[in-house]
Amino acid sequence: MCGDGFVDPDEECETGGTGSLNGQTCTSRGYYQGTLSCASNCTFNTSGCSYAGAVLVQASGSFSVGISPEDQTTYATLFLLFGSKSSDAKTVLVNGSEEDVKYPTSTSWQAWVFLSLGENTFTITQTGGRASSQEVQVTITRLVMADITADGIVDDYDLSLLATAWGSDDPLSDLNEDGVVDDYDLSILAARWSVTSL
Ligand SMILES: [Ca+2]
Ligand SMILES: [Ca+2]
Incomplete structure (x- = not known):
């Protein structure tokens, strides 16, 4: 029954109790971002989901x-x-x-x-x-990992870009993808020094 707080097999989500989206998000429903919600008939309401930003x-x-x-x-x-x-x-x-x-x-x-x-x-x-x-x-x-300049080799040009991006979340300098450019990324770049795709 819709509204009883439990996601039954014929329901996508639940409005009852604290509500449940059954582990789904806009992204898992195929969109880029946004906020998924549950409609009063226990089906997903994707009106808050969009491809904006992609x-x-x-x-x-x-x-x-x-x-x-x-x-x-x-x-x-x-x-x-x-x-x-x-x-x-x-x-x-x-x-x-x-x-x-x-x-x-x-x-x-x-x-x-x-x-x-x-x-x-x-x-x-x-x-x-x-x-x-x-x-x-x-x-x-x-790109070759740590080739921030996209010129095919990891060298001092990449190091200078990483230094410029220090402390930021610049995606190309954040080599380990933890959200910040810091000494972890520097150590990855150092370990990749002179690696080339040329
Ligand atoms: Ca480079
Ligand atoms: Ca990082």
Whole structure:
């Protein structure tokens, strides 16, 4: 029963008691950010969820590809692509494959992809439905770890950028991704000294 405080199998969430979102968030529902809530009929209310803040590439209508702004240039090998789709679109393909694509909702999709060093271009296609086939391309650059300047080698230029970013949360200088640029990041850079992708 909706409102009894327990998330039953036919409910997405609960309004009763202290309420429950059943462990879900806007992100897990396929959006970039926002605050998920539970409607009075115990289904999710995603009106507070959005793609605002993401780097969003839009084909047309409701089909879009998003990446988080700090991830356009990254050290990560594994990377999350996400976006919206038409509710009647049958499949979303990443580089021609649906293998790693998941659909948190009927209007969203997500896919974890691997990045090679350098530029990675992904072609995302929405097929089926009234919109027929739509295509969007995104490019994400993976850098050699600690190559903050993106010139292919870890050297004193990178050290000077890290020094400039000291104490900040600059994503490219925060090598261990703990939210602050400090001596941990410096030690990672030192250990990577002279490493090159050239
Ligand atoms: Ca460099
Ligand atoms: Ca850090």
